Amino acid sequence: MNADLIVFLVLSLITLASALGMLFSNNAVYSALFLVLNFVTVAVFYLLLGAPFIAMSQITVYAGAIMVLFLFVIMLLGTENLAPSNSLPWQKPLAILLAVILAVESIYLVFARASSSAVITAPELATNSMENLREMAMTLFNEFLLPFEVTSILLLVAMVGAIVLTKQEKAGAK
């Protein structure tokens, strides 16, 4: 058992525990905080996989911006605790059963049919350097320039959409 594997196992334990904590917390604020922990551990996985730029984007965009937005809306609406409803009592056990089947099936398929001999080695020191970032930027702005521009338009549309949806209609205005 080597050091990389131990780091991987400890981190994946934290990831799974925080994901389950998100799922089973009664308070929505706790769920959001568990999800922040989950995103940060996934960012550490990205660093282990030699993707420093993605790791930093993950922390700033997901753990920073998106989760702050979530916490803001949870507290704004005051919906930390919803009263449990019983409109579909059979749905919960069925959902858990189906999810277990899905997990077992995907793990079985990865081992039995799609098993790969590839291993991921710890990134070299040069991976987390500016050189790596420069290469990625060259790929992004040469090969993927059009998707990049489309993404910027998408973000603009989302911004305008969010403002239009939540805008207060003035009384008497048409």
Place this chain on the structure above:
Amino acid sequence: MVPVDYYIILSAILFTIGALGVLIRRNPLIIFMSIELMLNAGNLAFVAFSSVHKSFDGQIFVFFVIAVAAAEVAVGLALIVEIFKTKKNINIDDMNSLKG
């Protein structure tokens, strides 16, 4: 050295937890968070494969996924706020106004 299979299995389990969250929770905000968890699981698989193949394509795809997720969350949360303003309640079970 960690086999790439382990990363894919971790990603699959995270995706399953996210799907389970969408199915069993009744708070739309937590359903939204579960969707983010599923997107994240997909991203983890992308970066793992990108690391195996020593190519940037997977990482760039993850970059786009993060941007799209940010846009999706902005619009989705605006919709939830608007629904709350009209119905004073955001329980998923009560959102059946379109039912025929």
